[in-house]
Amino acid sequence: MTDPVFPRGVFCAALTPLDRDLNPNYAAFSAHCRYLIEEGCTGVALLGTTGEANSFSADERMRLLEAALAGGVAPSRLMPGTGVAAIPETVALTRHALSVGVTTVVLPPPFYYKGVSEDGLVAAYSRIIEGVGDDRLRVVLYHIPQMSGVPIPHGVIAALRERFPGLVTGIKDSSGDLAHMTALVERFPGFAVLAGADPLMLPLLEKGGAGAITATTNLCARDLRFVFDHHADLGKADAVAAAQSRVVATRERASRFAQMASLKALTAARTGDANWHRLRPPLMALTEAERAALLGADEALPRAS
């Protein structure tokens, strides 16, 4: 945890399976987290945007983190999102993570108010970190302006790293903009910049990035991990290129319709478990027609129910 470039590797933004009443299926989630580690993920970044975390109550979020641990994943391999709109609740979720031995959390800024100042963002993150008040805490910032509506500027990162040295260890950059990620690497040595999109991990690694936290790794963790492990090995260039191609193809396949619903439909097909089809509103599962168009004839097509 004191490695200045932790977190480093391939982290899966884990999907969350839902039962018929659209409540989390904790047993299926446990099994999925274990599967992701077996497939080669460095760790599981559960309870993010892809995990529908902000559609779940604090109680559901805590139970999901506990389910991941119950699935046999080591606390040091879990990196849950614990940031909500209200700081006291972010503090409570983060303290819960620490209470079960999980020390690195992914924190979006408070995301209701838009157009907030850099001073306001620094004050918000500081209030969270000081409210948690635990030296073990490590924070990965979460930059996803297209969803949060609140970008994290360089000035905020610089101020937080100065105020909390060694505590704010990295950033998940889900902007989809390689130039933005590269600028972060160049500006902040020793700061772990993680790509939020699978195809960008490879070029980001070449610039000095730390890896990726991505949604497609729910399906192709093994390939992305191969790219991570061997991207600098010229003797494996062909195999790396082939793995990277499969990753890109999987991502493109999952982007023909709504991405999260598509990833869930593909996971349902892989597991034969209809629990994977569902999303909690305002997100919606694929329609039957979309599912039929997405899945090949050779794949199981469990019906949503």
Add this chain to the structure above:
Amino acid sequence: MTDPVFPRGVFCAALTPLDRDLNPNYAAFSAHCRYLIEEGCTGVALLGTTGEANSFSADERMRLLEAALAGGVAPSRLMPGTGVAAIPETVALTRHALSVGVTTVVLPPPFYYKGVSEDGLVAAYSRIIEGVGDDRLRVVLYHIPQMSGVPIPHGVIAALRERFPGLVTGIKDSSGDLAHMTALVERFPGFAVLAGADPLMLPLLEKGGAGAITATTNLCARDLRFVFDHHADLGKADAVAAAQSRVVATRERASRFAQMASLKALTAARTGDANWHRLRPPLMALTEAERAALLGADEALPRAS
């Protein structure tokens, strides 16, 4: 409550005072709610954007609603915001309101995910309403796309009114776009369309609107109520125009710097109570220089502390 155009009138989007630790000052909030009714507000729309509701925990929100009641405001005059990103927590906050006798709530859509479908929004609101499961419930939708990032299209309103007749009674339209408000009035007869900006209440009333929920009424409720009561009285046209001018001037004054911080500084000056200066991060109080520029020499200038 069965009046098809309830809510109708002038509602204040109440500010929330904070103590030195940036926690709600419940006693000052009680007094403020009582003051707003004394100043002529039809009711108090507490715990909205202006009230910093989404910066507070569920516990703080429930205590603030209880503080408003403790201030002597009748439950039928309170219209709290109870909508957060996670549906189970929206259900819990709404049930709490009903448990203390408050039946009309203001509901933004779940606001984390952007670009959601109309079906997804209808499913989300339906899950909230059915989750609350109380026939007394009345819902005012909250359209504030510049903050929530999730507009409420006509199709969603039509579907909800059909699915829950008599329950979804109105909308707070904070788009700032009179044409958008007017289109809602024309499309949905008997549906209460409330302007989210003071200057637009008068033209909206002339189109058949139901009134306003506004932030500036923290300062000028008496004038806005006069406009509401007498806008159709030709014999009072000059007095209505004068009141409207004062409302517009107050709003412009509060918009020179950040609006919520300015309204708080002006309320601090009115009350002589420094608790009013503060905002919870990511929002920030005015700087000393801004406060000095905003407040006149004839006004008290309590120091923030």
